[in-house]
Amino acid sequence: MSQLILNGEHYPVENNQLLSTTNRAFLYGDGIFETIKLQNKNLLFWDDHYNRMINGAKALFLDCSKLSKDELKASIIKLAEENSLATARIRIQLWRSPGGLFTPADNSVQYLINATEFTTAPSVKRSCFFFEEVPLAYSYISRYKTCNALPYILASIKRKELEADEMILFNTDGFVSESTSSNIFWLKGETLCTPSLETGCIEGIVRKQILSYAKQHHIKVVEGQYFKEDLLHADFVFCTNTAGISQLACIEGKQFKEKNALYDLLISDYSKDILNNA
Numbered sequence: 630m631s632q633l634i635l636n637g638e639h640y641p642v643e644n645n646q647l648l649s650t651t652n653r654a655f656l657y658g659d660g661i662f663e664t665i666k667l668q669n670k671n672l673l674f675w676d677d678h679y680n681r682m683i684n685g686a687k688a689l690f691l692d693c694s695k696l697s698k699d700e701l702k703a704s705i706i707k708l709a710e711e712n713s714l715a716t717a718r719i720r721i722q723l724w725r726s727p728g729g730l731f732t733p734a735d736n737s738v739q740y741l742i743n744a745t746e747f748t749t750a751p752s753v754k755r756s757c758f759f760f761e762e763v764p765l766a767y768s769y770i771s772r773y774k775t776c777n778a779l780p781y782i783l784a785s786i787k788r789k790e791l792e793a794d795e796m797i798l799f800n801t802d803g804f805v806s807e808s809t810s811s812n813i814f815w816l817k818g819e820t821l822c823t824p825s826l827e828t829g830c831i832e833g834i835v836r837k838q839i840l841s842y843a844k845q846h847h848i849k850v851v852e853g854q855y856f857k858e859d860l861l862h863a864d865f866v867f868c869t870n871t872a873g874i875s876q877l878a879c880i881e882g883k884q885f886k887e888k889n890a891l892y893d894l895l896i897s898d899y900s901k902d903i904l905n906n907a
Contacts, residue, residue, distance in 0.1 A: 632711050634704055634742040639711070642743075651727035658777040659733070660724030661685040664871050666747060667709050667717040672702060673871075673903060677834045685773030686723055692736045693723070709744045718747045718871075724776065750811075750873035753887070754794035757808075757880045759857060760784040764801045765829035772832035784809045795868065795877060797860070800829040804854040811870035812836040813877075815863035816891055822863070825852040835869040835899070842898040848891060865889040874899060 631642040640647055653659035663682045666673045679698055686693045701721075709717045720743045728734030763780045765771065784796040788809060797813060800806045807813055807830040814823045814836075821843045824830050843850045860866065865886050866877040874896060878885060 631744075632708060633744075634708055634740075636739050636741075637704070639708070648741075649727065652724065653727060653733070654722065654724035654776050657731070658775065659689070660691070660722060660776040661689060662720060662722040662774050662776065664774075665705075665719040665721070666871050667705065667714070667719050667744070668903070669715060670706050670709075672705060672719065674834050674838070675702060677837060681773065681832065681834065682721065682723065685770070685775070686738065688770050688773060689725075689775070690736055691723060691725055691738045693738050696723075696738060696740070705742060705744070708742060712744050714744055714746065716747045717744045719744055722776070748872060750870065750875045751794070752873075753876045753878050754868070755878050756791075756793040757795040757797060757877045758788070758791055758793050759881060760787055760796040760798050760809075762787070764799050764803075765806045766801050767827050767829040771829045772826050774831060781809050795875075797857075797880065799857075802828075802854070803856060804828045805857060805860050806830045808868050811868040811872075811875075813860075813866070813868045814839065815860060815867070816865040816889055817863050819891070820849045820851055821891070821895075822851050822853065822855065822859075825854060828854055833870060835871060835874065838899060838902060839869055839874075839895055842895050845898075846894060848895075865892055867892060 632639045633642050635647055661682065663678050665678045683693055705719055722741045723738050725733050726735040726737045726739055763783050765780055780798060784798055788796045796809050798806050806824050806828040812823065812830060812833040814821060826832055840850055861880065861883050868875050868877060878887060
């Protein structure tokens with residue numbers, strides 16, 4: 630029977646009585662989460678994930694002082710073993726302890742850890758459209774994965790209606806921000822472009838690796854604010870998240886090149902990093 634961890638204790642996944650109606654993540658979206666790939670008893674880019682999670686918790690004034698980094702890592706690895714998963718999708722969710730209405734009574738943190746089957750992102754997404762109905766907004770917490778994911782949910786519903794592979798979201802100023810669950814990049818000539826964090830996009834962990842690889846190879850990188858026309862004039866487009874890296878072959882009917890030497894170089898570095906961390 631599959632297990633999960635709630636506040637340090639192990640429970641069967643099938644237990645439907647674990648979360649109270651006073652849960653602030655349920656009532657107010659008052660929390661954050663991380664999604665991590667576990668491979669061969671190792672959490673890939675664990676330091677980056679943990680630091681983003683803790684920084685996000687601090688931004689929400691959550692007290693994580695009793696959440697030990699090493700103990701958390703050990704418990705996640707043990708959970709994956711109990712669930713017989715050599716490769717797993719790990720989701721850690723933190724939320725504020727119950728009490729209060731909009732003004733919390735207690736800033737201490739509670740948490741839930743799930744370990745499930747890992748699904749790798751497709752290498753190519755053939756059909757992609759723009760989603761402008763619900764824009765994202767920049768703030769000092771927009772870079773973190775908060776429990777309010779409504780724009781991404783609504784964009785994903787639209788994606789399903791269109792039978793598409795991906796949707797691209799904008800911010801309130803009309804700039805390209807990200808896709809439904811991943812950061813977006815494109816190559817224009819010898820330059821790697823990606824929306825800046827000021828567009829309201831998530832500060833992705835794989836995004837961080839790609840930017841680092843590009844700089845190591847002296848590839849020009851521009852993090853900026855771009856309109857859809859800038860993206861549609863790109864040579865090559867791809868998106869990144871914990872599940873992997875996918876080329877976007879077609880956006881709103883515009884076909885893009887399916888081969889790019891700089892992209893192959895970046896993907897090669899990412900693959901080596903995955904192997905070295907495994």
